[in-house]
Amino acid sequence: MRCPRCSSNEDHVIDTRTSVDGTVIRRRRVCAVCGYRFSTHESINRRLPRVVKRDGRREAFDPQKIERGLNVACQKRPIKGQALEHLIEEVLNDIERLNLSEISSERIGHLVMDRLRTLDPVAYIRFASVYAAFDKVDQFIAAVRDVTRGQK
Numbered sequence: 032m033r034c035p036r037c038s039s040n041e042d043h044v045i046d047t048r049t050s051v052d053g054t055v056i057r058r059r060r061v062c063a064v065c066g067y068r069f070s071t072h073e074s075i076n077r078r079l080p081r082v083v084k085r086d087g088r089r090e091a092f093d094p095q096k097i098e099r100g101l102n103v104a105c106q107k108r109p110i111k112g113q114a115l116e117h118l119i120e121e122v123l124n125d126i127e128r129l130n131l132s133e134i135s136s137e138r139i140g141h142l143v144m145d146r147l148r149t150l151d152p153v154a155y156i157r158f159a160s161v162y163a164a165f166d167k168v169d170q171f172i173a174a175v176r177d178v179t180r181g182q183k
Contacts, residue, residue, distance in 0.1 A: 032060060032071055034062035034064065034065060034067055034069070035067070035069055036062065036065055036067040036069075037062060037064055037065040037067065039062055039063065039064040039065065041062070041063035041064055042060045042061060042062050042063055043060065043061050043063060044058050044059070044060055045059050045060065045061050045068075046058070046059040047059075054074060054075065054120065055072055055073065055074045056072070056073040056074075057070055057071070057072050058070065058071045058072075058073065077123065077127055078127065079092035079094075079123070079126060079127065080092060080126065080129075080131045080132055080133050080134045081132065081133045081134075082133070082134060082135075082136050082139065083133050083134065083135045083136065084136050085135075085136060085137065089133065092126075092134075094119060094123060097119055097122060097139070097143060098115070098119055100143070100158060100161070100162070101115050101118065101119070101143070101147070101154075101158065102115070103157070103161070104147070104154045104155075104157040104158035104161070105151065105154045105157075108151050108153060108154050109151075110150065110151050110154065114150060118143075118146045118147065118150060121146055122139070122142045122143055122146060125142050126139065126142065140162040140163075143158065143162075144158060144159055144162065148178065152178045152179070155178060156171070156174055156175060156178060159174055160174070
């Protein structure tokens with residue numbers, strides 16, 4: 032690993048820790064030349080499909096788009112960051128298990144909504160309203176009725 036301070040390729044690992052979910056390894060390193068300490072993070076390179084947008088365009092899969100959408104939907108909701116990270120990880124695992132070369136943005140949205148619905152119904156309605164592009168009050172009402180049906 033190249034030292035960020037002196038660019039030397041000689042370093043020693045002084046500590047290794049695995050993340051709680053086991054998907055990332057954090058290594059503390061020290062440069063053998065200048066003594067600078069730095070951390071690296073290792074994770075598996077996922078094989079994620081290309082995304083087919085509603086208008087037919089294709090683009091590289093970007094998990095940060097899911098994260099941004101969830102952050103907006105969950106704003107001011109009592110949801111812990113770890114819960115959102117776990118939800119994103121589950122959705123990515125689901126997508127990876129499908130083993131597709133391409134996936135529609137619509138299918139990704141449904142995978143996210145299925146998980147979000149059980150996590151927080153209000154955040155689900157927020158996410159669904161943007162994702163499904165609600166443009167009529169009746170669509171909101173139908174979605175709210177659908178969510179509350181299972182809570183009574």
